[in-house]
Amino acid sequence: MKKKIRAIQYGVGPIGASIAKLMRDKQAIEIIGAIDLDPAKAERDLGEVVGASDAPWGVKVFADPQQALDLNADVVIHATSSSLAKVMDQLLACLEAQCCIVSTCEELSYPFRTQPELAAKLDAAAKEWGVALVGTGVNPGFVMDKLVLTLAAVSQRIEQAKALRIVDASQRRLPLQKKIGAGLSVDEFRTQVKAGAIKHVGLPESVAMVADSLNLPVENISETIEPKVASERVATEYLTVEKGQAAGVHQIARGLSKDGKELVHLELQMYVGAKDPSDTITLTGHPNISLTIPGGSHGDIATASVVVNSIPVILDAPAGLRTSRDLPIGFFSPSAKP
């Protein structure tokens, strides 16, 4: 019988907590430790921190990453920040501890065009230590890139790839509703966009992955972030958006050819009160083909799923920086034996 996979949860925010709970469900995984700098979480039991009904788990949350990494894990599940620059040292420490990494860091999903130096550094470190890492989740990692490329398998020729994701943020957690600017005036919204405070991270990375994989000659990647203005009052459990206020984001990333032709178009509408949430992919070429997920894939649930399902896959992958594109599909049944 094989041993259980020894996993460390790095970052115990809302996503990290849902990942930890999902890992706890998998017979083949043993969570051996967690890392979080927040004094409200550090030195406590992970099960208690995530509010698990079967707490305590006997799993410690360390404030010092190295103490956790010294436990000799097989894989680190990393969920601390969207910014690759900010998490470089965290990732390098995990690689040096010879741990594979599955990270929710959006900018890690496909950094080869956007941050090639950091990508090269991680790839070299991973190969040096004989481990593999991947940045993934539902978006980037699935809806607007991997699923687009999967559908492309039935295409003979592709001229343009589009994805539209409409998310109703009403049912989502407060930090997410705030992150998309719900309840701000349009002016405040634009100010916060300029300050970099309102932004879904990862669309340019998905554009790059799609363009490179489909061999579409994208030379420039542009991105716009506009408010989705409420046409009527919307009240959620946490906040109220008045008519005329921002209800959320309407963000579009475009991959353009040298002469400005739109080859890749990835559009995210995430706002409270969204009608008909869904994920839709449209490929123009031979043949034209589209695909819809009615209701859309639920952001937090889907991200935790994709991340945990990627664990056996990254453990099997060749050393280096991998992407959701390169990896075979993964599904990790709760009852899968170690």
Add this chain to the structure above:
Amino acid sequence: MKKKIRAIQYGVGPIGASIAKLMRDKQAIEIIGAIDLDPAKAERDLGEVVGASDAPWGVKVFADPQQALDLNADVVIHATSSSLAKVMDQLLACLEAQCCIVSTCEELSYPFRTQPELAAKLDAAAKEWGVALVGTGVNPGFVMDKLVLTLAAVSQRIEQAKALRIVDASQRRLPLQKKIGAGLSVDEFRTQVKAGAIKHVGLPESVAMVADSLNLPVENISETIEPKVASERVATEYLTVEKGQAAGVHQIARGLSKDGKELVHLELQMYVGAKDPSDTITLTGHPNISLTIPGGSHGDIATASVVVNSIPVILDAPAGLRTSRDLPIGFFSPSAKP
């Protein structure tokens, strides 16, 4: 600069011809030969046999497989029969010639449960000769298995997997309309089902792939083939189906647990005059999620696409018998350089 991929087309029926034409479009592929026993095709130019507008191609169709295999190809695209037993010798000869294989043989797509001895023999031979082979296409190979497993990546737990493929056979070629029994009386249809003449091959293979990959405890795989009876007269370019006659097949494969619970349900409705053709996948679990391809993926176009898109992937795969599940997604742009 890398060399072009040297490919041989084995079998030049309708599917083989459309694969050959698609390969001809790809800059990175050089078709070096073809194989077909049909005296109407053998010893002729492949471009002329497939009716290409740019014929002749200077590519010979051999009646003797070994003569073609002696040309030292990298990959054989094999499209001769749905029956694995019938094509074993063909496949073994290709492996012995150290060619990778992408085959449309439906029973090869996932033979580990249905024909384990043949699967083991092919796997051993492929490993002995250091090459890889895969059976794939649109169904099996994509709609009812790979796409199901791809969608499963956003699931935390799956209780049941369903796929429904509705194909309007009106626009398809005559051999396909005949193969599905269009225009037969219901009695004739049942007689031909009993004789094994009417059957879409590959559903049990897809059930097995889905069950094994999702770790669903399927013990028995059953299959039913019923006529889809025309509720009104339908005329196609080739034939007419009167009201009350069979318009095509309604075929269901089920993966059942020990106690008879339906864990996998794959349903194919392929008939002339089908309304609302589409491919739909439904996963029950946490969360429930579904996906639809409106119009459905076109059988012949999609099969040729999937097969040709699998060529670079199989050349990169470890030696042995592979499945569409194990392989990363492939898309092979016409302009991709060798």
